[in-house]
Amino acid sequence: MAQPFLMAKNLRKSFDGRKAVDRVSFSISKGEIFGLLGPNGAGKTTIIRVLSTVLEPDRGNVIIGGHSVRRNPDAVRRLIGVCPQELALYEELSAIDNLVFFGRMVGLSGSEAKAQAVARLKLVGLRGRARGRVDKFSGGMKRRVNLAVSLMGHPKLLFLDEPTVGIDPQSRNNIYETIEGLRRKGMTILYTTHYMEEASRICDRVAIIDNGRIIALDTPLALRSRLGPPESVTLEDVFLKLTGRSLRD
Amino acid sequence: MTKPLLIALHEVRIYLRDKGDLAFSLLLPVITFALLYGAFGGQDTFHGTAYVVNEDAGGAYSELLVERLDTQDSLDVVLLSAGEADAKLERADLLLVFYIPYGFSDELAAGDQAELVTRQRGNGGDEGQIVASIVRSIVDNLAQEFHVRALVAEAVAGEGINAEHIATTADYFIAQQREDPSVSVRQETFGGASDPLEMFLPSILTMYVLFNVTLTARAIVEERRKGTLERLMTTQLEVGQLFFGKFLAFCARGMVQTLILMLLAYAVFQMFTLASFFQSLAIVALFLAAVSGLGLIIASVARTEDQATWIAIVFTMIMVILGGTFFELPESGVLATLSHISVNTYVNDALKAVINEGLSLAGVSMQLAVLAGVAVVALPLGRLLFKALPGGR
Numbered sequence A: 001m002a003q004p005f006l007m008a009k010n011l012r013k014s015f016d017g018r019k020a021v022d023r024v025s026f027s028i029s030k031g032e033i034f035g036l037l038g039p040n041g042a043g044k045t046t047i048i049r050v051l052s053t054v055l056e057p058d059r060g061n062v063i064i065g066g067h068s069v070r071r072n073p074d075a076v077r078r079l080i081g082v083c084p085q086e087l088a089l090y091e092e093l094s095a096i097d098n099l100v101f102f103g104r105m106v107g108l109s110g111s112e113a114k115a116q117a118v119a120r121l122k123l124v125g126l127r128g129r130a131r132g133r134v135d136k137f138s139g140g141m142k143r144r145v146n147l148a149v150s151l152m153g154h155p156k157l158l159f160l161d162e163p164t165v166g167i168d169p170q171s172r173n174n175i176y177e178t179i180e181g182l183r184r185k186g187m188t189i190l191y192t193t194h195y196m197e198e199a200s201r202i203c204d205r206v207a208i209i210d211n212g213r214i215i216a217l218d219t220p221l222a223l224r225s226r227l228g229p230p231e232s233v234t235l236e237d238v239f240l241k242l243t244g245r246s247l248r249d
Numbered sequence B: 001m002t003k004p005l006l007i008a009l010h011e012v013r014i015y016l017r018d019k020g021d022l023a024f025s026l027l028l029p030v031i032t033f034a035l036l037y038g039a040f041g042g043q044d045t046f047h048g049t050a051y052v053v054n055e056d057a058g059g060a061y062s063e064l065l066v067e068r069l070d071t072q073d074s075l076d077v078v079l080l081s082a083g084e085a086d087a088k089l090e091r092a093d094l095l096l097v098f099y100i101p102y103g104f105s106d107e108l109a110a111g112d113q114a115e116l117v118t119r120q121r122g123n124g125g126d127e128g129q130i131v132a133s134i135v136r137s138i139v140d141n142l143a144q145e146f147h148v149r150a151l152v153a154e155a156v157a158g159e160g161i162n163a164e165h166i167a168t169t170a171d172y173f174i175a176q177q178r179e180d181p182s183v184s185v186r187q188e189t190f191g192g193a194s195d196p197l198e199m200f201l202p203s204i205l206t207m208y209v210l211f212n213v214t215l216t217a218r219a220i221v222e223e224r225r226k227g228t229l230e231r232l233m234t235t236q237l238e239v240g241q242l243f244f245g246k247f248l249a250f251c252a253r254g255m256v257q258t259l260i261l262m263l264l265a266y267a268v269f270q271m272f273t274l275a276s277f278f279q280s281l282a283i284v285a286l287f288l289a290a291v292s293g294l295g296l297i298i299a300s301v302a303r304t305e306d307q308a309t310w311i312a313i314v315f316t317m318i319m320v321i322l323g324g325t326f327f328e329l330p331e332s333g334v335l336a337t338l339s340h341i342s343v344n345t346y347v348n349d350a351l352k353a354v355i356n357e358g359l360s361l362a363g364v365s366m367q368l369a370v371l372a373g374v375a376v377v378a379l380p381l382g383r384l385l386f387k388a389l390p391g392g393r
Helices: A044-051 A073-077 A095-105 A110-123 A139-150 A169-184 A196-202 A220-225 A235-243 B002-017 B019-040 B060-070 B082-090 B104-109 B125-155 B163-179 B196-226 B228-233 B239-269 B274-301 B305-322 B334-341 B343-355 B361-388
Strands: A004-015 A018-029 A033-037 A059-064 A080-083 A157-161 A188-193 A205-210 A213-218 B048-054 B075-080 B096-100 B117-120
Touching: A004 A044, A004 A188, A018 A044, A018 A059, A018 A188, A018 A213, A033 A044, A033 A196, A044 A059, A044 A157, A044 A188, A080 A139, A095 A110, A095 A139, A095 B002, A110 A139, A139 A157, A139 A169, A169 A188, A169 A196, A188 A196, A196 A235, A205 A220, A205 A235, A213 A220, A213 A235, A220 A235, B002 B019, B002 B239, B019 B196, B019 B239, B048 B060, B048 B082, B048 B125, B060 B075, B060 B096, B060 B104, B060 B125, B075 B082, B075 B125, B082 B096, B082 B117, B096 B125, B117 B125, B125 B163, B196 B228, B196 B239, B196 B274, B196 B305, B196 B343, B239 B274, B239 B361, B274 B305, B274 B343, B274 B361, B305 B334, B305 B343, B343 B361
Parallel strands: A033 A188, A033 A205, A080 A157, A157 A188, B048 B075, B048 B096
Antiparallel strands: A004 A018, A004 A059, A205 A213, B096 B117
């Protein structure tokens, strides 16, 4: 087992007395793609917000690349890239202006930011639309710009919070291919999704989370094996078995 | 220092990309100025119309009188026929008409007393009375000139001096007296400017800057709504740098609008000397800094764009009312005491002193110190509030 790049220990976070994250512990090795699966409101986004230094945990700690998010959040921010679930872009600006701006914010020089912006847009298939205003883009194109922004500054650890939600199969496939490319380059990724097939395809290991707690953590194959022969069981079967069939708010 | 500048440039870029927003924010000062011009332009002194019926048309002295009336800056002369004038007076379209009767010039030429007749409805109206008094003074001057010429001619009669030479010499001295009178009137103004524009322009400048509070107050909330605030918080950008960048951007935007308004006032109304123009610009820049800082305090507290807007509106109203923006504040009493909490009080006082009274920046140093103090305190206070309140960092 490689040295963990991220170690979360006993994380707790409550909002108005409601436990959003409850005693969550896990680790992610360097170069691993780690999936967080869970129904709506399970606590996935809150975990990412804690890991990415946006929220401070009530208890517990996270070490990323040897730095504590509590004690040294600035050092952690130099290592991470975040692709939030909601689009976080300046839609009045062009795709390349968005990338260059966020590139400057992660500490790149002007020329570095421009060069990286062009490369990232090429990676997500938007090189030809670099000068287009984001508010004129389709949902899928915006998602790809959202992902490209998170790659500015060569982060060592990437948080992808449901990056494929609500987009067409072509854009989704482009995002899968981008993530596969990042895996080949050894990037560490924490990935949250609702799509079980997606998690099976992309993730090395997945944690199933419900009501703020991790209720299962293993490789997709091992999780499927828990219910029977893995070739006849899907990750969705496991997910529904563990989280129940009742509707969630 | 680079990141605040980058944030400011980024804000400016967004501002420039939104063509509607850009056009509106740049046109608004021009529209405001046009309204000002419509309301006050050219009305700093009285201007009226003298309606004249010249029944002595072609007469040398009647034409001279009309010409004299016409050269007055404060008068327009409209010539009417007797029929037109009578009909207009009858219908009350006009309240006062001057009649130069037939034989007016001949009577004067003969050394007789000539008469100008006024016909009026009632008291002739306010404007009519003022016009009548101006016309009377011109007629008096003309009469005096005739009188002087007649006296000179009488005094040197029989001394063998050429009559034409007497007339020319008398006219020369009369013209000299008209150019450089022995007695003149000097106007001194107390208790504010005599020109309403001079009174209101500083207030309009400050109002304009104050409107920027609303935009500044929404700055952080808009980033929060777009999701970009959270994204920025995962980068190497410090929140203090974000605040300072926004602060610089709103100061720059406000300065552009202020500059448009002041340049128009400078070019059209000649309201500034070159020195007072730059002094006023410096005062407004400090006010902008103070107001942007206060706007960022609101931005730190507000959770939604509506909240930010309404807090900013209430703030603006309080500042305007307590700042004596459009009315003179009493020198003592509760309102005078409360006015000290309004930043408008200080900027209005400073601008009026520089524009209307010709004071230098040193003469308004107390007001400038207060504005600078507000700016210096407000910016870090906004940052601290952002840290202290939920959702901040």
